[in-house]
Amino acid sequence: MKRLTLLVKPAAGLCNMNCGYCFYRAASDSRKNEVMSSETVDELIRKIAAFGPAKLAVLFQGGEPTLAGLGFFQNFVCRVKESVLCPVSFSLQTNGVLIDDSWAAFFRKHNFLIGVSLDGNRRINDRYRRDKYGVSVLPQVLSAISVLRKHRVHFNILSVIDDENAADIESTWKYFKKHGFRFLQFIPYVDDVPGVTLSPEKYEDFLKKSFDLWYGELLREEYVSVRHIDNYVGVLMGRSPESCAMCGVCGSYFVVEANGDIFPCDFYCKDEDRLGSVYDDQPFAENEKQRRFVEESKIIHEQCEKCRYYVLCRGGCKRNRTDGFTKNKYCEAYYGFFEYAAERMERAAEVFLHG
Numbered sequence: 001m002k003r004l005t006l007l008v009k010p011a012a013g014l015c016n017m018n019c020g021y022c023f024y025r026a027a028s029d030s031r032k033n034e035v036m037s038s039e040t041v042d043e044l045i046r047k048i049a050a051f052g053p054a055k056l057a058v059l060f061q062g063g064e065p066t067l068a069g070l071g072f073f074q075n076f077v078c079r080v081k082e083s084v085l086c087p088v089s090f091s092l093q094t095n096g097v098l099i100d101d102s103w104a105a106f107f108r109k110h111n112f113l114i115g116v117s118l119d120g121n122r123r124i125n126d127r128y129r130r131d132k133y134g135v136s137v138l139p140q141v142l143s144a145i146s147v148l149r150k151h152r153v154h155f156n157i158l159s160v161i162d163d164e165n166a167a168d169i170e171s172t173w174k175y176f177k178k179h180g181f182r183f184l185q186f187i188p189y190v191d192d193v194p195g196v197t198l199s200p201e202k203y204e205d206f207l208k209k210s211f212d213l214w215y216g217e218l219l220r221e222e223y224v225s226v227r228h229i230d231n232y233v234g235v236l237m238g239r240s241p242e243s244c245a246m247c248g249v250c251g252s253y254f255v256v257e258a259n260g261d262i263f264p265c266d267f268y269c270k271d272e273d274r275l276g277s278v279y280d281d282q283p284f285a286e287n288e289k290q291r292r293f294v295e296e297s298k299i300i301h302e303q304c305e306k307c308r309y310y311v312l313c314r315g316g317c318k319r320n321r322t323d324g325f326t327k328n329k330y331c332e333a334y335y336g337f338f339e340y341a342a343e344r345m346e347r348a349a350e351v352f353l354h355g
C-alpha cells in the first residue's frame with residue numbers, strides 16, 4: 001500500500017519557549033525561521049495529491065507549530081481533505097502554551113491526536129521547560145490539557161528522559177497518574193550534553209522501572225499506554241512496530257520544513273541531510289540520497305545478528321548506532337531490559353491476545 005507520512009513544520013524553528021535541552025534550535029538557528037508561505041502550502045498539497053497515497057498521515061511539529069496560527073491549520077486541513085481521496089489522519093505536537101477553546105474545537109472537529117510535551121511534576125518539568133523569560137509554563141500546559149479534555153480531544157503526554165529524571169521515574173509516573181494521563185511517550189535525551197544526556201546505565205534503569213510501573217498497572221487492570229512498551233508487546237503479538245526506531249529500518253516518513261525543504265528524519269535535518277524540496281518534480285519519490293539513508297539503517301551489527309532479542313529490538317534507532325552506524329550505544333541498556341522484562345512482556349501479549 002502506498003502510504004505517505006509527513007512530519008510538517010509549519011512554523012519552522014519558531015518557538016515561544018526556550019527549553020534548555022532543545023535539540024531543534026541547533027539545526028534551525030542557521031535558517032530563516034518563517035511560517036510556511038501559502039505558495040509552499042499550495043505546492044506541498046499539489047505534490048501530495050500527485051503522489052496519490054492510499055493513506056496519508058500528517059504530523060505537525062516544530063519549533064512550536066501552533067505559532068503558524070489557527071487560520072493556517074484551518075486552511076491546510078480543509079485543502080488536504082479536498083485534494084486527496086484517501087483516508088487522512090492528523091496529529092500535532094505542542095508545548096501547550098497557546099491551546100485554548102478554539103484550537104481544541106478545531107482539533108476535535110478534525111479528529112487530531114495531540115501530543116503535549118510535559119516532563120513531569122513542577123520540579124522535573126521546570127528544570128528545562130521554561131518560557132523565554134525563564135518562567136514556568138506548567139500552569140499553561142495543565143490548562144491546555146483541561147481544555148483538550150473538555151473538547152474530548154485525544155492526547156498523549158510526551159516526556160523527555162535525561163540522566164536525572166530517568167532515576168526518578170516513579171515521581172513522574174505518580175504525577176501523571178494523579179492527573180489521569182493514560183497515554184505516555186518517553187523520549188531518551190541522546191544529544192551530547194554532559195549531565196543531561198541519558199547514559200546507558202540510567203536508561204536501563206529507567207526501562208526496567210517504567211516497565212515495573214506499567215506492569216503493576218496492568219495487574220491492577222488499570223492499563224496505561226506507554227509507547228515503547230506497547231510496541232514491544234505488540235511485536236510479541238505479531239504486529240509490526242509503529243515506531244520507526246523499533247522497525248530496524250528508517251525511511252517511514254519525510255520531514256517537510258516551512259520553506260518546503262525535505263529531510264529524511266527529524267533527527268537528520270541538517271543542510272547536508274536535505275533530500276530535496278516540495279518544489280521538485282516528484283519530491284516523495286525515492287532518490288539516491290534517501291536510498292542511502294535507508295540502506296545504512298539496514299546494516300545489522302554482528303552482535304545484533306546473534307542477539308536473542310533482535311526481533312524485539314532490531315538494533316534500535318539509527319542515530320544511536322555508533323561504531324560506524326551499526327552498534328547502538330544503548331545496546332547494553334536494551335539487552336539488560338529485555339532480560340529483565342521479556343517474560344512478563346510475553347505474558348502480557350498472551351493476555352491481550354487471549355484474555
Ligand code: SF4
Pocket residue numbers: 015016017018019021022023024025062063064095117
Ligand atoms: S517547546 Fe520544543 S521547540 Fe520549543 S524550545 Fe522547547 S523543545 Fe524546543
Ligand code: SF4
Pocket residue numbers: 244245246249250251252264265266267297316317318319
Ligand atoms: S534515525 Fe531513528 S528516528 Fe530517524 S527514521 Fe531512522 S529510526 Fe526513525
Ligand code: SF4
Pocket residue numbers: 303304305307308309310313314315316327328330331332334335
Ligand atoms: S539488544 Fe543490543 S545486540 Fe541485541 S538487537 Fe538490540 S542493539 Fe543489537
